[in-house]
Amino acid sequence: MPHKPSQVRVYGVVYVALLLLLALTVEAARHDLGHWNFVVAALIAAVKALLIALYFMHVRDSTSLIKLVVAAGLLWLCILFSLSLADYWTRAWL
Amino acid sequence: MSRELPAAAASPLAHQFDDLPQQREADEMGMWIFLCTEIMFFGGLFLAYTIYRTQDEAAFAAASHELDLFWGTVNTAVLMTSSLTMALAGHAAEASRRKQTAFLLLATLVLGSVFIGIKGQEYYHKYLHGLMPLWGLPFEWQGTSRGHAELFFDLYFLMTGVHALHMLIGLGILVVLIVNASRGGLLGEFSAPIHITGLYWHFVDIVWVFLFPLLYLIGAH
Numbered sequence: 001m002p003h004k005p006s007q008v009r010v011y012g013v014v015y016v017a018l019l020l021l022l023a024l025t026v027e028a029a030r031h032d033l034g035h036w037n038f039v040v041a042a043l044i045a046a047v048k049a050l051l052i053a054l055y056f057m058h059v060r061d062s063t064s065l066i067k068l069v070v071a072a073g074l075l076w077l078c079i080l081f082s083l084s085l086a087d088y089w090t091r092a093w094l
Numbered sequence: 095m096s097r098e099l100p101a102a103a104a105s106p107l108a109h110q111f112d113d114l115p116q117q118r119e120a121d122e123m124g125m126w127i128f129l130c131t132e133i134m135f136f137g138g139l140f141l142a143y144t145i146y147r148t149q150d151e152a153a154f155a156a157a158s159h160e161l162d163l164f165w166g167t168v169n170t171a172v173l174m175t176s177s178l179t180m181a182l183a184g185h186a187a188e189a190s191r192r193k194q195t196a197f198l199l200l201a202t203l204v205l206g207s208v209f210i211g212i213k214g215q216e217y218y219h220k221y222l223h224g225l226m227p228l229w230g231l232p233f234e235w236q237g238t239s240r241g242h243a244e245l246f247f248d249l250y251f252l253m254t255g256v257h258a259l260h261m262l263i264g265l266g267i268l269v270v271l272i273v274n275a276s277r278g279g280l281l282g283e284f285s286a287p288i289h290i291t292g293l294y295w296h297f298v299d300i301v302w303v304f305l306f307p308l309l310y311l312i313g314a315h
Contacts, residue, residue, distance in 0.1 A: 069123055088145050
């Protein structure tokens, strides 16, 4: 039977992971990877945000209703970005 | 009937809820709805950043190079540590450990204040170097693409400034929590305010997680 790790231990592991990701993103930024610099930095930031949301903010153990609210927030953010950038990136004469 | 009133006053359950899990879910959902509005609020700023950066990536990288990567990294670590102490404070409150809860909340307050202090010192250096294009202050930019470099610093001060304002509000709430927790409130079934404040605090942390690479890292190499 899988043993559920204590909450304090989970927080500790997430915290160490966040610090390692911070070191990784700073180190990656010191090298010139061309356009990949931005992709790597954005990906690492997304993983960090996901860790904080899932474990520090307990979204992982939340009810479906809470998960739905979080997803709705992100959906609206996607609408904001995709519609605005669709304009700015495809209609250069504006 | 008169027997019910003192019992109701001491109960952690507000009368409109069936049970504690339902109340807890409502508490959390209320904060998450507020955070959704915050996602859109900061989202607009991130969108403005994206649009102006794609117009002149070289200018944004050159302007970003002027930021202090060392202090930015230290501040990120400080903020993450404060998120850890905040999460642990919620755990301690649930376990009704009064001293530990108050100590962890105090640690969060101190770490948050350190973050604001470092931020203020960075602002002061930008002011000294003429890189604070606010309130008609001179913008002394030596490189090319002056316009977009100035836009970068406008966005830097706007985004980190609004973020710092959220931190200050969080610090104010923490003071109230510390006073209540050290008096023995907010423990066990009464710990909801600490969890709700934690959600807010972690959200502000997440905003910084994206601000840090966008502002400090794009010009690091």
